[in-house]
Amino acid sequence: MKKLLLSVWVLTALASCKDDDNSNHQDINYSRLPQEFPFSKLATVNGVDVINGGFGSGAAAHPSRKGEFYVITDRGPNTDFLNGKKFLAxxxxxxxxxFKINAEGNVEVIKYIKLKNPAGQPITGLPNPEGMGSTGEIAYDASGNVLGTDKYGLDSESIVAAPDGTFWVSDEYGPHIVHYSAEGVEMERISxxxxxxxxxxLPAVLAKRRANRGMEGLCMTPDGRTLVGTMQSMMYVPTKALAINKTLTRIVTFDIITGQTRQFLYKQDGGASDSVCDITAIGNNEFLVIERDGNFGSQGGIKKVYRISLTGATDVNGTDIAAADGMKINNKSLEQxxxxxxxxxxxxPVSKTLAVDLVAKLGYEHDKFEGIVYLGNNKLAVFNDDDFGVVDDGNGNPKVKTLPKTGKVDKGTMYVVDIQ
Structure with missing residues (x-):
């Protein structure tokens, strides 16, 4: 029965993809962009307002309604503390x-969908327990008291809006790919x-992602058949001490029907501190991916998008996907x-060419450039993660996150840019 349902789903996906050309986004009025998303206050911690933001860790277009989009938060506002994070909420x-871009060209929120466990109860962004995707991070409250774990918790980073109305979400814990219903209820968790x-x-080796550096990007191929995920940075394979190739990261594909996986290598321009973030499809084998560092654009930050192709790249899944260190060459892990x-x-590795440099093209100021959606006709929608308007003050407490050039509070903003 499950196979039959999956087959029906794929046929629906194929039909929808055939009818929907991303270029139909081009008659939407994007002239009023960039625009900030609307926000309320989520909490006040130590006198610092935490905004109810964070939308932009990942983004996706509605599969059939032009001018409509989905953006997702991560696990919630947090700061570094001891061997983990303070969770401010x-x-x-x-x-x-x-949300949609309405007739006036403005951002108009349609609804919010909270993610839920299989019983329909809202999840948290707290870390997973041991054996369920734990990264070893300890969760604390704003006062430094230890919190618990959530076996359904998610550090969500990317989103796919499927033609049947459901969502696929990738995260930085497990790393997990989670299938949610249209109402946000968990249907399946792939780890x-x-x-x-x-x-x-997924291949066992992916569990050796670094904490807070898991599956940062996820998209679906236009044929509706395959999920494609990007690991954010070099993984610690076999260990942190022995992994030396700081520009090597991995792309994994997952066949929705058969469950088969493939892996490909991606060569970053920067080092281990840089990130490969969101990914969006422009064909079944061609994609756009984000490469960025952690600096603000106005402070020399790198915010680039590359066109990549899997065609001609080597599948490095290996013969045993249960092998903890994955495929080896020279009797060493790939990262060695x-x-x-x-x-x-x-x-x-996958081939890559520069599609756009946002700092050069737009004077892009945000630090966390994390969401992209291909609109067709060489136009790209761009989103940032605003960290809920707060950053770490260096002592584990929040301070207001401001853009250095303007002094404004950093807020999630949508841009549209032409690419090469």
Whole structure:
């Protein structure tokens, strides 16, 4: 019965994708962008207002209604503290915002969808317990008291809006890919082999992602068949001490029908501190991906989008996806090899060419450039994660997050930019 339902879903997806050309977004009035999203106050911590924002960790277009989009938050407002994070609003639920660009060209919120566990109860962004996707991070409240865990918790980072109305969401814990209903109720949780969630699995090696550097991007191919996820940075394979290739990260594909996976290597321009963030499809084998650093655009930050192709790239899944360190060459994990060694072994990463440099093109000021949606005709919608308007003051407490050039509070903003 499950296979039959999946087959029906794919046929629906294919029909919808055939009818919907992303270029139909071009008659929407984007002339009033960039625009900030509307916000209320979520909490006040130590006299600092935390905004009810965070929308822009990932983004997706509505699969059939032009000018409508979905953006998603991460796990919620937090600051660094000891061996984990202070959660400034511990009961915060990762949330999807559905909005449209209305006839006047303004952002108009349609609804908010809170993510829920299989029983329909709102989840939190608290870390997963051991064996369920734990990164080893400890959660604290704003006063430094230890909080619990949430086996359905999610540090959501990217979103796919499927033609049947459901959502696929990737995260930085497990890393997990979670399938949610249109109402945000969990239907399936796909995690690396060895993580005790669900029956369909990702390669075991992906569990060696770094804390807060999990599956940062996720998209679906236009044929509706395959999910494509990007790991944010170099993984610690086999260990932090032994992983030396700081510009190597991985792309994983998951066949929605068969559950089969593939992996490809991606060569970052920067080092281990830089990020490969969201991904959006422009074809079944061609995509756009974000590369960024952690600096503000006006302070020399790198905010670029690359066109990549899987065609000709080597599948490095290996013969045993249960192997904890994944495929090896020279009796070493891929992360232990230099690019010269990888090339000598006949392994090719995905090809990439620059599509746009946002700092050069727009004078883009935000630090966390994290969401993209391809609109067709070489136009790209761009979103940022505003961190709920707060950052760490260096002592584990929040302070207002401001843009250095303007002094304004950083808020989630939508841009549209032409790309090469």
């Amino acid at each position: 511990p009961n915060f639920t990762p949330t999807i915002m559905h 690396p082999i060895g993580v005790n969630t669900g029956t369909r699995k 090899n230099t690019w010269d060694e990888i090339t000598a072994a006949g392994i090719k």
